Amino acid sequence: MGASTITELSKLCIHTITTKPWPLEQAVEKYSKKGIKGISVWRQWLDENVPEASGKLLRDAGMDVVSLVRGGFFPGRTAEERQKAIDDNKKALDEAAAIGAPSVVLVCGAVPGQALTESRKQITDGIASVLDHATGVNVKLSIEPLHPMYADTRSAVNTLKQANDMCDALSSPFVGVAVDAYHLWWDPDLQQEIERCGKSGYLFAFHICDWMSPTVDILNDRGLMGEGCINVREIRGWVEDTGFDGYNEVEIFSNRWWEKDQDEFLEAIVSGYLQHS
Amino acid sequence: MGASTITELSKLCIHTITTKPWPLEQAVEKYSKKGIKGISVWRQWLDENVPEASGKLLRDAGMDVVSLVRGGFFPGRTAEERQKAIDDNKKALDEAAAIGAPSVVLVCGAVPGQALTESRKQITDGIASVLDHATGVNVKLSIEPLHPMYADTRSAVNTLKQANDMCDALSSPFVGVAVDAYHLWWDPDLQQEIERCGKSGYLFAFHICDWMSPTVDILNDRGLMGEGCINVREIRGWVEDTGFDGYNEVEIFSNRWWEKDQDEFLEAIVSGYLQHS
Numbered sequence: 001m002g003a004s005t006i007t008e009l010s011k012l013c014i015h016t017i018t019t020k021p022w023p024l025e026q027a028v029e030k031y032s033k034k035g036i037k038g039i040s041v042w043r044q045w046l047d048e049n050v051p052e053a054s055g056k057l058l059r060d061a062g063m064d065v066v067s068l069v070r071g072g073f074f075p076g077r078t079a080e081e082r083q084k085a086i087d088d089n090k091k092a093l094d095e096a097a098a099i100g101a102p103s104v105v106l107v108c109g110a111v112p113g114q115a116l117t118e119s120r121k122q123i124t125d126g127i128a129s130v131l132d133h134a135t136g137v138n139v140k141l142s143i144e145p146l147h148p149m150y151a152d153t154r155s156a157v158n159t160l161k162q163a164n165d166m167c168d169a170l171s172s173p174f175v176g177v178a179v180d181a182y183h184l185w186w187d188p189d190l191q192q193e194i195e196r197c198g199k200s201g202y203l204f205a206f207h208i209c210d211w212m213s214p215t216v217d218i219l220n221d222r223g224l225m226g227e228g229c230i231n232v233r234e235i236r237g238w239v240e241d242t243g244f245d246g247y248n249e250v251e252i253f254s255n256r257w258w259e260k261d262q263d264e265f266l267e268a269i270v271s272g273y274l275q276h277s
Numbered sequence: 278m279g280a281s282t283i284t285e286l287s288k289l290c291i292h293t294i295t296t297k298p299w300p301l302e303q304a305v306e307k308y309s310k311k312g313i314k315g316i317s318v319w320r321q322w323l324d325e326n327v328p329e330a331s332g333k334l335l336r337d338a339g340m341d342v343v344s345l346v347r348g349g350f351f352p353g354r355t356a357e358e359r360q361k362a363i364d365d366n367k368k369a370l371d372e373a374a375a376i377g378a379p380s381v382v383l384v385c386g387a388v389p390g391q392a393l394t395e396s397r398k399q400i401t402d403g404i405a406s407v408l409d410h411a412t413g414v415n416v417k418l419s420i421e422p423l424h425p426m427y428a429d430t431r432s433a434v435n436t437l438k439q440a441n442d443m444c445d446a447l448s449s450p451f452v453g454v455a456v457d458a459y460h461l462w463w464d465p466d467l468q469q470e471i472e473r474c475g476k477s478g479y480l481f482a483f484h485i486c487d488w489m490s491p492t493v494d495i496l497n498d499r500g501l502m503g504e505g506c507i508n509v510r511e512i513r514g515w516v517e518d519t520g521f522d523g524y525n526e527v528e529i530f531s532n533r534w535w536e537k538d539q540d541e542f543l544e545a546i547v548s549g550y551l552q553h554s
Contacts, residue, residue: 112490112506116463149426151463152490152506158463186393186428186435213389213429218492229389229429 003237005274006248012273013038013066013247015207016045019262024054028061030266038247040067041099043092051098058099066103066247067142067178067205068096073109074126075119075156082122085109089130096139103140103204105178110156119156124166127175134174142178142204143167149218150183160184160193167202176204179239180251182211182222185230191238198242206239208232208277209252220253224268226276233277248277280514282551283525289550290315290343290524292484293322296539301331305338307543315524317344318376320369328375335376343380343524344419344455344482345373350386351403352396352433359399362386366407373416380417380481382455387433396433401443404452411451419455419481420444426495427460437461437470444479453481456516457528459488459499462507468515475519483516485509485554486529497530501545503553510554525554 014036016027024045031039039058046054058065071092076082089104096104108123110116127141134141145163146155157163163177177197184190197203210228215221225232236248250269257265291313293304301322308316316335323331335342348369353359366381373381385400387393404418411418422440423432434440440454454474461467474480487505492498502509513525527546534542 115508116465120465147426148424148463149492149495152488152492159465162465186425188393188397188436188439211429215426215429215495218426218495231392 003233003240006277007274009035009270009273011038011246011248012036012270013040013249014269015040015042015069015249015251017042017069018250018252018269019265020258021262025057028057028063030263032061032063034266034270037062037064038066038249039063040069040105040249040251041065041101042069043095046095046099051095055099065099065101066249067105068092068099068101068103069105070107071104071141072106072155075109075111075114075122077111077114082126086126086129089126090133093130093134093137093139097137101139103142105142105144105205107144107146108155108157110151110153112152116151116156120162123156124169127166127170131170131172131174140174140176140204142176144178144180145183147183159187159189160197161189164193164197164200164202167200173201176202178205178207179203180207181230181232181235182207182209185211185235190235194235194238195242198239198244203239203242203244204246205249206236206244206246207249207251208236209250217255220255222252222254224252224257225272227272236277248273280510280517283554284551286312286547286550288315288523288525289313289547290317290526291546292317292319292346292526292528294319294346295527295529295546296542297535298539302334305334305340307540309338309340311543311547314339314341315343315526316340317346317382317526317528318342318378319346320372323372323376328372332376342376342378343526344382345369345376345378345380346382347384348381348418349383349432352386352388352391352399354388354391359403363403363406366403367410370407370411370414370416374414378416380419382419382421382482384421384423385432385434387428387430389429393428393433397439400433401446404443404447408447408449408451417451417453417481419453421455421457422460424460436464436466437474438466441470441474441477441479444477450478453479455482455484456480457484458507458509458512459484459486462488462512467512471512471515472519475516475521480516480519480521481523482526483513483521483523484526484528485513486527494532497532499529499531501529501534502549504549513554525550
């Protein structure tokens, strides 16, 4: 079918890290003024001891909390490290429940020098270990496959096929996938794996931004939609063709944009979203 | 079976770009003194007007020329651009013949913003267009799948599966693959695709280096074997299990190493090769 042009902001969600200089209260105020009600909250933006307070702030402003970001980092060299990760993921699930986030995004983790096959096993085991807790607090887990350039330290899950396979293996309505165009745009199997992801009921979230040419920083040089080479609209079409009607989440890490006036950046996000997403 | 330890240098090949500060004559002299006879020559190292002169230099020193690097860059927005690439690839094939290189490595190319599917088609068409020329000069073409972080500008071929599929489609004894551990180590299908590559007769070349954590430059921060997290020895085992008995080609782009004394670097290459490859 292909995606139609976006003409309004009802499906726009912004990750708090996108406008990094703004604390939660300011982000909520600024997004609201623009008519943006979707927000994905990074854990650093929460009052760690009282996530309920952050939850009240979000509810009072009428925000729709899309995800808590981020859990994961399950692999570890020792059983102690892995248990620590499991405990932290349970805490993240509690925080998500406290702020009304229906899901926690998982950056699954990797250990430099540890075999990727071993890390992948530890990830599957780690998710399995927190599933009861997730069910108990009624918060889902979204596996986010990360770009292969993060396979050393951030995620041993690097394609949508792997994430889908992992969901098959875990077989729980509480485990799904966050599809991020930045991580996956290059994948020759992307369209078919998005279709599979949707059909299987795994498609929990959709993240967008753009790929800069050249990319001058491997972590913090993401582009705003329209600045780079990603076929964001086409990918959104594939996602929507599965019946997905969730938010389009703008998640941009950019030293360049963070240095600018964030009000101007927010204007640019809205404009880039309408013209290039 | 798995790879055994390397105890001598008969299968060691170095790419001239690895020791970038050395012109061809010096590289040949330095490698020879260490007992290294494998060399892959980047085109910038050739006397462009008289590649035969570079060929004589290499032959007189008893070097074994493994590859000419690099052809490719087939995709283009216009037919003129694409024809220019085809002409340049024919020139590269002639240069390879002139220096006694049995193959040309292809960095296949990509155009930012052009659909990857279109670029992939243009790559297949481009290779097909130079096949007669390759056969005529008896020089093979090695498709090198590049890491997905280069899908914007350098190569729309980003997995070994794609390269193998492309070889299937082109179906010529003059078209095969250069497997580079740096580009492919993260791929969950790597072992099986190496096996397929070998069985199909496509495995023309094997490149090694390492992945730095963190990687501070997306192009020129490759590590020496042992400095990073790539399972180089295991991957070499997979390659050798196919019956491959060609060179292990050290191809490192590193601002950090290029700034150092190149004699020390060459020592480190030999040591890293013996201990970590």
